[in-house]
Amino acid sequence: MSLLAVDQLTVAFPGHVAVREVSFAVEAGETLALVGESGCGKSVTAFSVMRLLPPNARVLGGRILFEGRDLLAASPPEMRELRGKQISLIQQEPVTSLNPVLSIGTQIAEVIRRHESASRRAARNRGVELLDLVRIPEPQRRIDDYPHNLSGGMRQRVMIAMAVACGPKLLIADEPTTALDVTTQAQVLDLLDDLRRKLAMAVLLITHDLGVVAQWADRISVMYAGRIVEQAGIKPFFAQPMHPYSRGLLGARVDVDADEHYTANRLSEIPGSVGSAADERGCPFAPRCPIAIADCRTAPPPLLPLPAERAVACPRVVA
Ligand SMILES: Nc1ncnc2c1ncn2[C@@H]1O[C@H](COP(=O)(O)OP(=O)(O)OP(=O)(O)O)[C@@H](O)[C@H]1O
Numbered sequence: 001m002s003l004l005a006v007d008q009l010t011v012a013f014p015g016h017v018a019v020r021e022v023s024f025a026v027e028a029g030e031t032l033a034l035v036g037e038s039g040c041g042k043s044v045t046a047f048s049v050m051r052l053l054p055p056n057a058r059v060l061g062g063r064i065l066f067e068g069r070d071l072l073a074a075s076p077p078e079m080r081e082l083r084g085k086q087i088s089l090i091q092q093e094p095v096t097s098l099n100p101v102l103s104i105g106t107q108i109a110e111v112i113r114r115h116e117s118a119s120r121r122a123a124r125n126r127g128v129e130l131l132d133l134v135r136i137p138e139p140q141r142r143i144d145d146y147p148h149n150l151s152g153g154m155r156q157r158v159m160i161a162m163a164v165a166c167g168p169k170l171l172i173a174d175e176p177t178t179a180l181d182v183t184t185q186a187q188v189l190d191l192l193d194d195l196r197r198k199l200a201m202a203v204l205l206i207t208h209d210l211g212v213v214a215q216w217a218d219r220i221s222v223m224y225a226g227r228i229v230e231q232a233g234i235k236p237f238f239a240q241p242m243h244p245y246s247r248g249l250l251g252a253r254v255d256v257d258a259d260e261h262y263t264a265n266r267l268s269e270i271p272g273s274v275g276s277a278a279d280e281r282g283c284p285f286a287p288r289c290p291i292a293i294a295d296c297r298t299a300p301p302p303l304l305p306l307p308a309e310r311a312v313a314c315p316r317v318v319a
Pocket residue numbers: 013014016018036037038039040041042043044045054056208
C-alpha cells in the first residue's frame with residue numbers, strides 16, 4: 001500500500017476544471033516531484049490532499065488515500081488531527097509567513113502543543129532541538145527571535161521546523177525555495193533531503209525547476225493543464241523523456257547523469273500557451289504539440305502504462 005495514493009482526482013472552480021482525473025502515488029520515504037508550468041494544478045492538488053482548498057473549489061471526483069484511508073471522506077476534526085501530525089505542508093516563503101507578533105519559540109510550541117500534551121518548558125526545549133535540526137545556528141538564542149529578525153532562508157527553516165515538529169510521514173513542499181536565492185535554495189533542499197532520511201518521511205516536492213528535480217527527486221510526475229501526462233523514475237525520465245511536453249521541457253540538452261545539476265530550459269520556452277482543462281476535448285497539449293494528429297483533438301489520451309513503472313499520456317510515442 002502506498003503512503004499516499006491520489007486516484008482520479010478532479011477539482012473544479014466555478015467555470016473551470018483545475019485538476020482532472022489526476023492519479024499518482026507517493027511511497028513511504030521517497031521524494032516524488034510534481035512538475036508543471038504555472039497554473040497547471042500543482043497547488044490545487046496539494047491543497048486537496050491537505051483538505052485546505054479555497055471555499056469556491058469543488059472536488060468533483062476521485063479519492064485521496066493516505067495509508068489506505070480516504071481523506072476526502074475524513075471529518076474536519078479527523079483532518080485537524082492528521083494535518084501537522086501525519087501530513088504537513090510548507091509553501092513558498094513569504095506566502096505562508098510566520099505570525100509577526102509571536103516569537104519563533106512560541107509558534108513552534110503552538111504546533112507541538114496542538115498535537116501532543118507537552119508542558120511549556122518541554123515544548124520550548126523541543127523547539128530548540130528542532131531549530132538545531134533545521135541547522136539554525138545558536139538555537140538557544142534564536143528561539144526568542146521574532147520573524148523579522150530572521151532572513152528569508154532562516155524563516156523558511158523555521159517553517160520546516162514547524163512542519164516536521166510532530167514527525168509527519170509526508171511533507172508536501174510546494175515551491176519551498178522559489179523565493180530564495182540560489183545558494184540558500186540549495187541549502188534548504190539539502191536540509192529537506194536530510195530530514196527525509198532522518199525522520200523517515202516522504203516528500204512530495206512541487207516545483208517547476210527541473211534542475212531541482214534531477215538533483216533531489218526519486219520519481220517525477222509531470223502535469224499539464226490539470227492532467228498528469230508522464231510519470232517515471234528520475235534517471236529514465238532524464239535519459240529519455242517520452243511525452244512531447246516533457247521533451248519540450250528538456251529541450252535538446254538532455255544530460256543523462258541525474259547526479260549532475262541539470263540546467264533545464266524554462267518551461268515557458270515551449271511555444272504557445274496552456275489551454276484550460278475545462279474547454280479541452282482532446283489532448284490538452286495538442287495545440288502546442290509538434291507531433292499531434294487529428295485523433296489527438298477528439299479525446300484526451302489515457303495515461304498508458306509502460307515497463308519499469310513508467311506511464312505516458314500519449315499514444316503517439318508508444319509504438
Ligand atoms: N481560488 C481560486 N479560484 C479560482 N481559480 C483558482 C483558484 N485557485 C487556483 N485556481 C485556478 O486553478 C488552476 C490551477 O492553479 P494552481 O494554483 O494549482 O496552479 P499551480 O500549478 O500551483 O501554479 P504555480 O506554479 O503558479 O503555483 C489555475 O487555472 C488557477 O487559476
